[in-house]
Amino acid sequence: MIRGVLFDLDDTLYNSSSFANRARKEALRAMIDAGLDSTEENAQKVLNKIIDQKGSNYGMHFNDLVKDIMGVHDPKIITMGIITYHNVKFALLRPYSDTIKTLVDLRTMGLKLGILTDGVTIKQWEKLIRLGIHPLFDEVVTSEEFGLGKPNTEFFNYGLKKLKLNPEEVVYVGDRVDRDIIPAKSVGIRTVRILQGKYSSVCDETSDYTIKNISELSNVIKKMI
Amino acid sequence: MIRGVLFDLDDTLYNSSSFANRARKEALRAMIDAGLDSTEENAQKVLNKIIDQKGSNYGMHFNDLVKDIMGVHDPKIITMGIITYHNVKFALLRPYSDTIKTLVDLRTMGLKLGILTDGVTIKQWEKLIRLGIHPLFDEVVTSEEFGLGKPNTEFFNYGLKKLKLNPEEVVYVGDRVDRDIIPAKSVGIRTVRILQGKYSSVCDETSDYTIKNISELSNVIKKMI
Numbered sequence: 001m002i003r004g005v006l007f008d009l010d011d012t013l014y015n016s017s018s019f020a021n022r023a024r025k026e027a028l029r030a031m032i033d034a035g036l037d038s039t040e041e042n043a044q045k046v047l048n049k050i051i052d053q054k055g056s057n058y059g060m061h062f063n064d065l066v067k068d069i070m071g072v073h074d075p076k077i078i079t080m081g082i083i084t085y086h087n088v089k090f091a092l093l094r095p096y097s098d099t100i101k102t103l104v105d106l107r108t109m110g111l112k113l114g115i116l117t118d119g120v121t122i123k124q125w126e127k128l129i130r131l132g133i134h135p136l137f138d139e140v141v142t143s144e145e146f147g148l149g150k151p152n153t154e155f156f157n158y159g160l161k162k163l164k165l166n167p168e169e170v171v172y173v174g175d176r177v178d179r180d181i182i183p184a185k186s187v188g189i190r191t192v193r194i195l196q197g198k199y200s201s202v203c204d205e206t207s208d209y210t211i212k213n214i215s216e217l218s219n220v221i222k223k224m225i
Numbered sequence: 226m227i228r229g230v231l232f233d234l235d236d237t238l239y240n241s242s243s244f245a246n247r248a249r250k251e252a253l254r255a256m257i258d259a260g261l262d263s264t265e266e267n268a269q270k271v272l273n274k275i276i277d278q279k280g281s282n283y284g285m286h287f288n289d290l291v292k293d294i295m296g297v298h299d300p301k302i303i304t305m306g307i308i309t310y311h312n313v314k315f316a317l318l319r320p321y322s323d324t325i326k327t328l329v330d331l332r333t334m335g336l337k338l339g340i341l342t343d344g345v346t347i348k349q350w351e352k353l354i355r356l357g358i359h360p361l362f363d364e365v366v367t368s369e370e371f372g373l374g375k376p377n378t379e380f381f382n383y384g385l386k387k388l389k390l391n392p393e394e395v396v397y398v399g400d401r402v403d404r405d406i407i408p409a410k411s412v413g414i415r416t417v418r419i420l421q422g423k424y425s426s427v428c429d430e431t432s433d434y435t436i437k438n439i440s441e442l443s444n445v446i447k448k449m450i
Binding site: 126 | 300301303304308346347351354355359365
């Protein structure tokens with residue numbers, strides 16, 4: 001008997017990869033306008049390398065970028081990048097067109113809903129609030145709050161505990177095989193993989209169901225109940 | 226011979242105290258709407274105490290507020306406060322009506338202009354960029370960048386060095402007697418105090434000139450040249 005659904009956030013409920021890329025591109029243009037001595041192409045290449053090395057949640061991407069390209073710390077150029085990144089991010093941030101309807105449908109089915117996401121608590125909450133979907137969740141659990149993130153299975157057990165449900169009563173929905181599907185499955189949670197974002201083509205032999213669009217989720221869960 | 230003017234930023238070139246107060250008031254309302262169990266009056270009192278103890282540049286005001294009032298960490302309420310604070314801040318942030326004209330007049334007089342401000346470099350640059358006045362300054366110096374802030378006189382000497390001017394060639398403009406006027410004066414810089422913001426009624430026996438409005442500055446400096 002399914003009683004609850006736990007969701008990953010980025011790329012699962014909204015188009016995180018695409019909007020971050022567009023915001024970064026505009027930030028680089030603004031930095032070049034402000035005096036960053038580089039072509040867009042080269043700046044993008046340097047930035048991609050920094051993101052690969054430090055991860056996308058690292059807070060000093062633009063500081064490192066300016067240092068790498070110009071050899072100095074230039075707060076005007078860095079700040080121009082940060083402001084533009086945030087302006088574009090907030091301008092573009094929205095749920096997938098079927099996210100809200102799907103979440104409401106699941107609640108109407110009597111299911112508890114939760115978010116289990118890696119990231120800084122305040123940043124993840126900011127996304128939920130700006131997306132307008134935060135009132136639809138009973139619990140929001142972040143890796144910062146718990147102290148350990150995906151793919152640690154204890155993090156998934158912590159999510160179950162917060163929802164007060166057993167593994168067999170819960171479905172986990174996420175976009176990544178390695179960090180969402182495999183660890184959820186290994187603690188006994190059923191899994192739905194959503195083919196969105198930059199990991200959508202990764203090979204998957206683990207998930208119970210695969211969907212292309214969040215709109216398919218209600219029907220998939222109805223089959224499990 | 227006056228060749229340059231160094232400015233404090235907050236309350237000297239824009240109405241920092243007032244806009245921060247209004248942004249905080251709206252943030253408290255949003256936090257109460259989101260479940261903060263308090264009256265506006267009580268929340269304001271608790272917040273004022275935290276600001277008094279930790280300073281206005283402390284980054285965790287709303288975290289401490291929620292903890293003090295509710296006894297728990299509630300990221301939804303904290304984030305609601307942070308988002309509202311920033312939204313209102315950016316909506317209200319603007320220079321005094323005569324700031325830009327005055328800065329342009331001073332540049333037309335052939336003077337070098339600089340900012341010498343306490344605070345986090347990126348945050349102070351963000352204000353300058355959002356205020357639209359950053360292209361008017363030759364140098365921007367922050368306490369974070371230098372490693373020491375006001376009223377340390379070495380910080381003022383560092384500002385002179387960046388402008389490549391001697392003390393007797395420079396005027397410092399600021400709103401605070403203790404942190405702007407007295408230390409600037411003590412390294413030999415002439416001083417203009419602007420009577421704006423929450424320290425406008427503090428007694429002052431040090432400044433060379435006192436003005437109520439930034440629009441009076443060009444005439445005051447013409448007298449010194």
